Amino acid sequence: MKQLTRARITAVDAYDVRFPTSRRLDGSDAMHPDPDYSAAYVTIRTDAPDGLEGHGFCFTIGRGNEVAVAAIDALRPHLTGAELDGTLTGLADHYRALTGDSQLRWLGPDKGVTHMAIGAVLNALWDLHAKRAGKPLWKLLADLTPEELVALTDFRYLADALTPDEALLILRRAEPGKAEREARLRAEGYPAYAASPGWLGYSDAHLASAARRAVADGFTQIKLKVGADLEDDIRRCRIAREAVGPDIRIALDANQRWELGEAVEWTRALAGFDPYWIEEPTSPDEILGLAAIRRAVAPVKVAAGEHTANRVVFKQLLQAQALDILQLDACRVAGIPEHLAILLLAAQFGVPVCPHAGGVGLCELVRHLAMFDYVAVSGTLEDRTVEYVDHLHEHFTDPAVIARGRYTAPSVPGFSSTLRPASLHAYSYPNGAVWLAERAQGVA
Amino acid sequence: MKQLTRARITAVDAYDVRFPTSRRLDGSDAMHPDPDYSAAYVTIRTDAPDGLEGHGFCFTIGRGNEVAVAAIDALRPHLTGAELDGTLTGLADHYRALTGDSQLRWLGPDKGVTHMAIGAVLNALWDLHAKRAGKPLWKLLADLTPEELVALTDFRYLADALTPDEALLILRRAEPGKAEREARLRAEGYPAYAASPGWLGYSDAHLASAARRAVADGFTQIKLKVGADLEDDIRRCRIAREAVGPDIRIALDANQRWELGEAVEWTRALAGFDPYWIEEPTSPDEILGLAAIRRAVAPVKVAAGEHTANRVVFKQLLQAQALDILQLDACRVAGIPEHLAILLLAAQFGVPVCPHAGGVGLCELVRHLAMFDYVAVSGTLEDRTVEYVDHLHEHFTDPAVIARGRYTAPSVPGFSSTLRPASLHAYSYPNGAVWLAERAQGVA
Numbered sequence: 001m002k003q004l005t006r007a008r009i010t011a012v013d014a015y016d017v018r019f020p021t022s023r024r025l026d027g028s029d030a031m032h033p034d035p036d037y038s039a040a041y042v043t044i045r046t047d048a049p050d051g052l053e054g055h056g057f058c059f060t061i062g063r064g065n066e067v068a069v070a071a072i073d074a075l076r077p078h079l080t081g082a083e084l085d086g087t088l089t090g091l092a093d094h095y096r097a098l099t100g101d102s103q104l105r106w107l108g109p110d111k112g113v114t115h116m117a118i119g120a121v122l123n124a125l126w127d128l129h130a131k132r133a134g135k136p137l138w139k140l141l142a143d144l145t146p147e148e149l150v151a152l153t154d155f156r157y158l159a160d161a162l163t164p165d166e167a168l169l170i171l172r173r174a175e176p177g178k179a180e181r182e183a184r185l186r187a188e189g190y191p192a193y194a195a196s197p198g199w200l201g202y203s204d205a206h207l208a209s210a211a212r213r214a215v216a217d218g219f220t221q222i223k224l225k226v227g228a229d230l231e232d233d234i235r236r237c238r239i240a241r242e243a244v245g246p247d248i249r250i251a252l253d254a255n256q257r258w259e260l261g262e263a264v265e266w267t268r269a270l271a272g273f274d275p276y277w278i279e280e281p282t283s284p285d286e287i288l289g290l291a292a293i294r295r296a297v298a299p300v301k302v303a304a305g306e307h308t309a310n311r312v313v314f315k316q317l318l319q320a321q322a323l324d325i326l327q328l329d330a331c332r333v334a335g336i337p338e339h340l341a342i343l344l345l346a347a348q349f350g351v352p353v354c355p356h357a358g359g360v361g362l363c364e365l366v367r368h369l370a371m372f373d374y375v376a377v378s379g380t381l382e383d384r385t386v387e388y389v390d391h392l393h394e395h396f397t398d399p400a401v402i403a404r405g406r407y408t409a410p411s412v413p414g415f416s417s418t419l420r421p422a423s424l425h426a427y428s429y430p431n432g433a434v435w436l437a438e439r440a441q442g443v444a
Numbered sequence: 445m446k447q448l449t450r451a452r453i454t455a456v457d458a459y460d461v462r463f464p465t466s467r468r469l470d471g472s473d474a475m476h477p478d479p480d481y482s483a484a485y486v487t488i489r490t491d492a493p494d495g496l497e498g499h500g501f502c503f504t505i506g507r508g509n510e511v512a513v514a515a516i517d518a519l520r521p522h523l524t525g526a527e528l529d530g531t532l533t534g535l536a537d538h539y540r541a542l543t544g545d546s547q548l549r550w551l552g553p554d555k556g557v558t559h560m561a562i563g564a565v566l567n568a569l570w571d572l573h574a575k576r577a578g579k580p581l582w583k584l585l586a587d588l589t590p591e592e593l594v595a596l597t598d599f600r601y602l603a604d605a606l607t608p609d610e611a612l613l614i615l616r617r618a619e620p621g622k623a624e625r626e627a628r629l630r631a632e633g634y635p636a637y638a639a640s641p642g643w644l645g646y647s648d649a650h651l652a653s654a655a656r657r658a659v660a661d662g663f664t665q666i667k668l669k670v671g672a673d674l675e676d677d678i679r680r681c682r683i684a685r686e687a688v689g690p691d692i693r694i695a696l697d698a699n700q701r702w703e704l705g706e707a708v709e710w711t712r713a714l715a716g717f718d719p720y721w722i723e724e725p726t727s728p729d730e731i732l733g734l735a736a737i738r739r740a741v742a743p744v745k746v747a748a749g750e751h752t753a754n755r756v757v758f759k760q761l762l763q764a765q766a767l768d769i770l771q772l773d774a775c776r777v778a779g780i781p782e783h784l785a786i787l788l789l790a791a792q793f794g795v796p797v798c799p800h801a802g803g804v805g806l807c808e809l810v811r812h813l814a815m816f817d818y819v820a821v822s823g824t825l826e827d828r829t830v831e832y833v834d835h836l837h838e839h840f841t842d843p844a845v846i847a848r849g850r851y852t853a854p855s856v857p858g859f860s861s862t863l864r865p866a867s868l869h870a871y872s873y874p875n876g877a878v879w880l881a882e883r884a885q886g887v888a
Contacts, residue, residue, distance in 0.1 A: 032546050062547035063518060067558060070514035074507060102476050103506035109700070110729065111753060112556010114511060157727040159703040160736070256553070259603040283601040285554065285756040287731055288763055292604075309555060309753075312729040319732055 004086030004132045007048035012079045012121070014072040015041040016065050017057075017419065018429040019360055019392055020438055026391055027061070027358065028201035029255040030227035035061035037360040037392060038429070040068030040117070041419060042124045046084060054128025055417045056120040058113070059331040059359045065429065071117030074104060079121065086132070088144070092152055094125060095337045099154070111309035115334060122335025123365065127415035136410040138371040141336070142182065146171035149376070153340040157312045161319060167344045174379040181375045189406030190371055191220070191381060192388040193251065195358055197240070198224035204239055211243035218405030221249035221276065221385055227257035230269060237273040249276040251303070256280045260289045264296040277301040277325055284308055291322035303327055306356035310334070311341040318349040325383075328355040330365035339369055343377050353378070358389035363400040364416040367407045395423035448530030448576045451492035456523045456565070458516040459485040460509050461501075461863065462873040463804055463836060464882055470835055471505070471802065472645035473699040474671035479505035481804040481836060482873070484512030484561070485863060486568045490528060498572025499861045500564040502557070503775040503803045509873065515561035518548060523565065530576070532588070536596055538569055539781045543598070555753035559778060566779025567809065571859035580854040582815040585780070586626065590615035593820070597784040601756045605763060611788045618823040625819045633850030634815055635664070635825060636832040637695065639802055641684070642668035648683055655687035662849030665693035665720065665829055671701035674710060681717040693720035695747070700724045704733045708740040721745040721769055728752055734766035747771055750800035754778070755785040762793040769827075772799040774809035783813055787821050797822070802833035807844040808860040811851045839867035 021027055022034035039057035046052070058068040078097050084090060098118045099110070107114040130137040141149070149171055150164050194217070197210035207224075214222050224240055226233040240250055252275045258266060263281035278300055281293050284307035294302040305327035308314055317323050326346045333339065346353045353373055355366040363386075370386045378384070386407055393399035398416040401408040410416050426433045465471055466478035483501035490496075502512040522541050528534060542562045543554070551558040574581040585593070593615055594608050638661070641654035651668075658666050668684055670677040677696075684694055696719045702710060707725035722744055725737050728751035738746040749771030752758055761767045770790045777783065790797045797817055799810040807830075814830045822828070830851055837843035842860040845852040854860050870877045 032550070035547060035550075060547070061550045063545060064515075064548040064551045064558060067511065067514045067518050067551060070511045071508075071557070074511050101507060103479060103504070104508040106476070106479075106505045107508045107511060107557045107560070109751065110727070113515070113551040113558055114508060114556060116551070157703060157730070157733075159705060160733060259601060261603060283554070283756045285754065286601070286760070288760050289601075289604060307553065310729065312727045316730070316732050 004129070005048060006086055007046035007084045009044060009079050009082050009084065010047050011043070011045040012076045013043045014069045015043070015424060016069050016429045017041050017424060017427050018062060018065060018435070019427055020434065021391070022062070026199060028199045029225040029253065030200060030257040031255040032061055033201070038062050038065040039360055039419070040065050040072055040120060041424065042072055042120050044079070044124045044128055046128070048132075050132060052128060052131045054124040054131070055419065056123030056127060056415070057331065057361060057417065058116040058120045059362055061359070064113070068113050068117055068120070071114045072120055074114070075117060075121050084125075084128070088148055088152055091125060091129060092337065095122060095154070095335065098122065099334055110312065110334070115310065116332055118334045119331055122337070123331070123415055123417055126336050127417045131414040134413050136368065136412060137415040138368040138375070138410065141372040142178065142375040146175070149340060152337055153344060154311065154334070154337040155341065158315055158341060158345070161315045162341070162345050162348050166348060170344055170347045170377065174376055177379060178375055181379065185371055185374060186409050189403060189408045190367060190374065191385040192402055192405055192407050193221035193223060193249070193385045194219040195223040195387050195389045196391070197222050198253075200225040200228060204236065207236060208239050208243045211240050215244050215248055220405060221251060223251040223253055223279075223387070225255065226252045226270065227254035227266070230266060233266075233270060237270050237275070241273045246274070251275065251277045251279060253279040254281045256283055256307070258282050260292060263293050267297045267300055271300060275300050277303040279303040279327070280307070287313070287316045287320050287322055290317065291320040294322055294324065301325055303354065305329065307332065311338050311345065314342050315345055318345055318351060323351055326351050326353045328353050328366065328369060330355065330362055330369060343369070343373050347377050352383045354384060355386050357387040360392045361396060361417060363388055363393065364396050364398065367400060368410065368415060371409060395419055395427070448573070449492060450530055451490035451528045453488060453523050453526050453528065454491050455487070455489040456520045457487045458513045459487070459868060460513050460873045461485050461868060461871045462506060462509060462879070463871055464878065465835070466506070470643060472643045473669040473697065474644060474701040475699040476505055477645070482506050482509040483804055483863070484509050484516055484564060485868065486516055486564050488523070488568045488572055490572070492576075494576060496572060496575045498568040498575070499863065500567030500571060500859070501775065501805060501861065502560040502564045503806055505803075508557070512557050512561055512564070515558045516564055518558070519561060519565050528569075528572070532592055532596060535569060535573060536781065539566060539598070539779065542566065543778055554756065554778070559754065560776055562778045563775055566781070567775070567859055567861055570780050571861045575858040578857050580812065580856060581859040582812040582819070582854065585816040586622065586819040590619070593784060596781055597788060598755065598778070598781040599785065602759055602785060602789070605759045606785070606789055606792050610792060614788055614791045614821065618820055621823065622819055625823065629815055629818060630853045633847060633852045634811060634818065635829040636846055636849055636851050637665035637667060637693070637829045638663040639667040639831050639833045640835070641666050642697070644669040644672060648680065651680060652683050652687045655684050659688050659692055663692075664849060665695060667695040667697055667723075667831070669699065670696045670714065671698035671710070674713060677710070677714060681714050681719070685717045690718070695719065695721045695723060697723040698725045700727055700751070702726050704736060707737045711741040711744055715744060719744050721747040723747040723771070724751070729757075731757070731760045731764050731766055734761065735764040738766055738768065745769055747798065749773065751776065755782050755789065758786050759789055762789055762795060767795055770795050770797045772797050772810065772813060774799065774806055774813060787813070787817050791821050796827045798828060799830050801831040804836045805840060805861060807832055807837065808840050808842065811844060812854065812859060815853060839863055839871070
């Protein structure tokens, strides 16, 4: 790997950026009726003559985005003035400094907005590293050796499920065929599914037409939000199934709405529409309960993970056989070292990873992780698919691109986490031009 | 119950208050070598002519306290201008508004600093309610009917372990003997144990003399921090056991330091010193792992809970038989409605609650919860004890009082969560007089 020059971090800035998505009920579900998709956005600058910046963000849904900004600010002393020596070892050291702060960890540990802030900063550091190395992040990771990847992985509290030696075996097992898979990925892309048709706030007519359009666009799976009202859900499932026909997978997403018994009954009541998975049927802190739901609703699969706090909870979800589908989120855990742990755990337990996306910027980021997983960890696309939602991509300099229902492999160096400067400016909260206009119209 | 007049909330202010405890290694353990005990402190004022204020706080250990302040600030719009109708129903409505904010919940849900901030604000609301009712909080709660308590409890996601009807049975079972237990509590106090002797940063001589002094002061249990170095721990356990003799319980606290196998081996290596419990042997997110440790280290008991994020995790810890001792924390979960859920869960599973205290203000608050539990929920003191640490009490207007190793029952109206104005002023961070002096001395 090309040796990068040293650079010193000169600035770590955090911005409160919000998109007024609640105006159109984009993103509405049973627990989050009116999200304003938002990012607590980090910019890392260095003294290197290349002028490159690293970018990352916490994804939030509006109120509280300023708390995420404060959490990023709290990490600044660890970074400003710190040296990026251009090595992976150096990046691992930064991970340990951020996650190991003996006072800050009290606010989690390993969970909530302080953990998400660590994820934002680490994603920015890796974005910068990949930009400096001249590679898209998925490719940078896929080119590392098994030993390098294991050295970067956070194994803390995982010893009873995954040791570094076991991780090495997984990665070595995936080495044959890497080049072939990479070529296939570049040629064909990575499977996606369409979550846009099924927001709870959309009308029946909009649902039907959006579902048909998704199939016409080449998607083989769509997703519906459920959980607010059973009669509505039965009607909407019927509309969706009639729109897409019998061969398209329909996933359901309850967004944590139910108690255990309720989850089982409700899912069974919708089973006639042949749902592929039920997502987040109950609290994201449930391990035992999710396992019980899974046993009760089979053959409907259970999917969860977008609100799973960290690798320790994922480990237990896998140990308890609570998951059929692991839904990695790019912005909830502590960056690449924890993503590596989660991908390796999933491989160890043979559970497919189908990342959570949507929101703002999640599609951009998570495709890198799924593609790396395919090339270098799981080695397969079987039952793998990444969520896709078709909005807000225009604000990114390297937006997600979908062709025939598949994510195109990114080719631009970095983690695709860079907002366009004009968007950063216009959507700044509360005083960007968009928000000033919203308030002038009396709607915000 | 006395009917309170209506009042409107006129101000919700949050303060960053820090105590430079790291200067003396008070509070040092294997994961937190240099805490500065801190509070993100809330003051709630109303337009009522009584002039009473409600106080609550997030407890933190220094850096990041400003993030907790930001999280409290994010809750302000739910409270400023809101009416306190003087009823319990009104308090329950405020709970639902704070925990149910559909945008803020993305930052948790139910965990991390945003959840702690909700706890701080709710504790302040209950402090105010108890002050207005003229009762210490433990007594106010103990005087409620089973139906009133159940109506206040957050049962969400608990249906598979505890229903409202089951909670009613528990509370009704405890009704006989309430007056007698209350009288006994006022006469004899509530058992405490001494955690001060065992901080990791203290010298052997200090440990020995502090352990002997704890016994002389009437404590029947002390606690030692362990987990950094096994040889040190063996030496310190020997010193402590020799100092206190065979009849005093010695609890050990690893503060999340170990992997599973390590926890079992280390605890067994110390078993010869007859430890009563091993506390937080591994990640606070472990449910399955903690259950495995418990099975392996018996008859040494397993204690945990101070970092347990919420009632859903407590429920699973109990369902998995992972706990011998449930260590409720007064400031990590969402106030009285969630405390009630946790106390009722513990009673349902027959597990004793021995609250976490220490830090700043935790002793003041948690005694109320333990005393209420004794009078109205568990009905017993058997194997119950509340942690006690003998510092920072002087900063509170109604400080914890210990007599013969037992907490005296508070008699002042409220939740004992009020800082003295002079302390609030002097320890404000970064510009209170104490911090200005610290910086002038070049140590902060």
